[in-house]
Amino acid sequence: MSERTAPRALVLLLVTASAVVVLAGIKAISTIVGPIVLALVLVVAVSPIREWLVRRQAPAWTAVAVPFSVVMVALLGMMAILSTAVAQLAVLLPSYSAQFNKLVADTQRWAAQHGIAPQVNEALRSVDAGKVVELAQGLAASVLGVVSSLFLIVVLLLAMSLDAPVVSRIMAAAAPERPAITTALATFASRTRRYLLVSTIFGLICAALDVLALYLLSVPLPLLWGVLALITNYIPNIGFVVGLVPPALLALLTGGLPRMILVIVAYLAINIVVQSFIQPKFLGDAVGLSTTVTFLSLILWATVLGPLGALLAIPLTLLARALLIDSDPGVRWSAAFVSGELPPDRADATGSSPSRGSV
Incomplete structure (x- = not known):
């Protein structure tokens, strides 16, 4: 007796439903999954350095410390530049409130001259100089949020860097099977x-x-x-x-x-x-x-x-x-x-x- 298989449409629906459930679960713990994937990608990016050190028969600790240090220098350097620049932006933006108000007034005059003042005024009601300050504060808060997850990223990077040589040997051993x-x-x-x-x-x-x-x-x-x-x-x-x-x-x-x-x-x-x-x-x-x-x-x-x-x-x-x-x-x-x-x-x-x- 031949074995019956499920209809393709049913299989497709089950796969789609499973994907939705998995993605919803990932989204629920996105604050954890995001740093994990970032750490994995960074470790993969510097793996040629580790492989080169292994081929050169460098001490085992250097095969971990050197790639980890390269990633940390790049990551912390970029974070330092972003944090400094965003802090300057948060101070700078509120000083442009006068220019912002002038720009709004010029826009309103131009709209009145072209007969579209009601529509433009409606759009401008939700925009004021205070939005500039809110934007600066939001940018600063975003950077602080990234910095707060930096500790988790660093710990994950260190753990994955320590495990990378072992994983490499496991992959080589598993390749034939x-x-x-x-x-x-x-x-x-x-x-x-x-x-x-x-x-x-x-x-x-x-x-x-x-x-x-x-x-x-x-x-x-x-x-x-x-x-x-x-x-x-x-x-x-x-x-x-x-x-x-x-x-x-x-x-x-x-x-x-x-x-x-x-x-x-x-x-x-x-x-x-x-x-x-x-x-x-x-x-x-x-x-x-x-x-x-x-x-x-x-x-x-x-x-x-x-x-x-x-x-x-x-x-x-x-x-x-x-x-x-x-x-x-x-x-x-x-x-x-x-x-x-x-x-x-x-x-x-x-x-x-x-x-x-x-x-």
């Missing part, structure tokens, strides 16, 4: 490092050019906006827009509409040339995610984990792909839909190269 899962996890680590390396290099280039442009346009706190541009470079598709909004608004307050337009044009020129034309040639298909999947992953992980989820959207999706798709050779067509590329044998059979839809 579990080749699919070990290969999938190794691919996740490799793609994550490639993504972080390329994004960091081009993020630094964009940030330096943005700082130079803001300095020439006399926009206050150019270093803060440069660091913000570097961080938002890790947010796929819409990252540079997020980094553009604060300096553009500050340019509007300090120099009016012409200066804001110049800031927007400078950011568009820098980021479109670097991120749209140059960066993809280096990143290529290394990430293995289609453009649609990349954008959907940004929405999903930002909803589940908040701003940290947006920053870690690509590594999180790569990890999910490794655990759920790449570790099971029977679902290679699912991998094709995620990456936007045909399986190699099918691509060869059709006589065409795989599509290039990856970020």
